Amino acid sequence: MVRTGRRPVGRAVLAACLVVGALVACTGTPPDVDRARRGAADAGDPYVPGRGNGGYDVAAYRLRVRYDPADDRLTGHATITATATAGLSRFNLDLSGLTVGAVRVDGAKAGHAREGEELVVTPARGLARGARFTVDVEYAGVPQPVESSTLGLGGFLATADGAVALGQPDSASTWYPVNDHPSDKATYDVEVTVPDGLAALGNGVPVGRTSAGGWTTWRWAERSPMASYLSTLVIGDYRVTTGTHQGKPMVTAVAASLPADGPAAASLARTGEVVDFLADRFGPYPFESYGGIALAEGRISYALETQSRPVYGPGFFRSGRPDTGVVAHELAHQWFGDSVSLARWSDIWLNEGFATYAEWLWLEHDGGRTVEQTVAARYAATDWSQPSVDPGRANMFGDAVYQRGALAVHALRRTLGDDVFFRVLRAWTTERRGGNATTADFVALAERVSGRRLGALLDAWLVGGTAPALP
Numbered sequence: 001m002v003r004t005g006r007r008p009v010g011r012a013v014l015a016a017c018l019v020v021g022a023l024v025a026c027t028g029t030p031p032d033v034d035r036a037r038r039g040a041a042d043a044g045d046p047y048v049p050g051r052g053n054g055g056y057d058v059a060a061y062r063l064r065v066r067y068d069p070a071d072d073r074l075t076g077h078a079t080i081t082a083t084a085t086a087g088l089s090r091f092n093l094d095l096s097g098l099t100v101g102a103v104r105v106d107g108a109k110a111g112h113a114r115e116g117e118e119l120v121v122t123p124a125r126g127l128a129r130g131a132r133f134t135v136d137v138e139y140a141g142v143p144q145p146v147e148s149s150t151l152g153l154g155g156f157l158a159t160a161d162g163a164v165a166l167g168q169p170d171s172a173s174t175w176y177p178v179n180d181h182p183s184d185k186a187t188y189d190v191e192v193t194v195p196d197g198l199a200a201l202g203n204g205v206p207v208g209r210t211s212a213g214g215w216t217t218w219r220w221a222e223r224s225p226m227a228s229y230l231s232t233l234v235i236g237d238y239r240v241t242t243g244t245h246q247g248k249p250m251v252t253a254v255a256a257s258l259p260a261d262g263p264a265a266a267s268l269a270r271t272g273e274v275v276d277f278l279a280d281r282f283g284p285y286p287f288e289s290y291g292g293i294a295l296a297e298g299r300i301s302y303a304l305e306t307q308s309r310p311v312y313g314p315g316f317f318r319s320g321r322p323d324t325g326v327v328a329h330e331l332a333h334q335w336f337g338d339s340v341s342l343a344r345w346s347d348i349w350l351n352e353g354f355a356t357y358a359e360w361l362w363l364e365h366d367g368g369r370t371v372e373q374t375v376a377a378r379y380a381a382t383d384w385s386q387p388s389v390d391p392g393r394a395n396m397f398g399d400a401v402y403q404r405g406a407l408a409v410h411a412l413r414r415t416l417g418d419d420v421f422f423r424v425l426r427a428w429t430t431e432r433r434g435g436n437a438t439t440a441d442f443v444a445l446a447e448r449v450s451g452r453r454l455g456a457l458l459d460a461w462l463v464g465g466t467a468p469a470l471p
């Protein structure tokens with residue numbers, strides 16, 4: 001993610017977190033419903049209290065949603081395939097607002113209740129640990145945006161011609177029931193039905209479009225595991241360009257109200273070139289499709305690395321000139337953050353430090369400032385009292401995460417030399433592809449691949465209180 005302009009200030013959205021006690025380990029099957037074991041109501045991540053849930057692991061979301069911009073009403077049917085990781089009598093999904101009609105578990109009617117931004121599901125029969133199950137949720141309503149104290153406006157936002165849904169660290173629960181934490185990645189099949197003439201863009205590979213009775217259904221499939229905050233939905237009047245790149249679908253969309261030959265269109269048009277530059281350094285592109293979406297909606301003051309198809313707010317292109325730095329940043333996240341995802345938000349420098357460094361590499365390659373010039377400027381401006389790792393929720397999008405994080409990446413490169421450094425990065429993106437990882441995992445991998453002890457170096461650059469000497 002990259003923000004434009006000013007730091008947004010808004011009300012903190014801390015979900016009404018109803019802590020119901022730690023998850024009790026399963027003691028055997030069949031589950032003893034009288035023991036009333038509940039899946040935890042959040043993922044235990046203090047950066048996103050209330051978000052995520054315990055007791056199960058989602059494999060796949062199938063979402064069928066219809067949205068009518070005339071009245072902002074969304075109707076949805078989510079089919080979630082998951083595996084119980086504990087014996088469960090009840091479990092939670094995250095869902096903000098909206099009205100739930102019916103819930104079924106494995107086809108049988110299930111009880112459901114709302115507790116703040118939680119949907120509590122009580123299956124007719126308890127679920128045994130290890131059981132694979134499906135949850136069907138029918139829901140409807142007028143979805144609402146969320147204003148995060150850290151990022152700005154996100155969630156589901158009605159626009160002049162449609163809607164956009166995106167946001168970090170959470171946004172998905174504003175338009176579908178979800179285990180809303182990056183530690184539970186899943187595949188997605190999404191069908192979006194909108195009035196004829198509007199585009200409905202999502203993540204992944206386009207898998208067809210049909211029209212009937214004045215409505216058009218757009219279908220998208222993301223078959224690589226995806227963190228929920230990387231899912232997006234963009235509905236409206238867009239110029240959609242569909243092609244192929246390196247044998248895979250490339251779908252870019254630019255808001256029709258933006259000029260066809262303007263800076264946003266020109267920047268997105270370089271997506272394939274930027275991806276190839278990054279793939280030469282980080283290893284093969286990890287997904288089955290490419291693309292990007294340029295919004296005209298001025299309330300979105302950032303760009304976000306939504307999987308395989310980043311979304312760019314209009315602020316990056318207001319100068320009238322293309323901005324491929326932000327394109328490089330969001331595309332670098334496809335490796336760092338999207339394919340190799342965080343296990344917890346306190347390690348967000350693993351996303352932003354590498355994406356920021358990739359931006360510096362691209363700018364140098366594209367004839368802009370050299371990496372050494374950028375490093376010198378950023379090093380001089382760094383507040384070394386602010387740590388990159390565990391920066392605190394309020395600072396998760398701060399300079400210590402982005403700029404100091406990127407300086408740490410550069411220090412690692414200078415210490416190891418280019419050959420070993422890029423070997424470490426390629427090992428990271430290969431070995432951890434599609435999964436989750438922590439800072440400790442990165443340090444361990446870097447030490448193994450390089451054969452060097454790197455803990456002290458990375459400690460100094462990531463969390464030490466004084467400026468380390470540049471290697």
Ligand SMILES: [Zn+2]
Nearest residue numbers: 001002352355
């Ligand atoms: Zn970023």
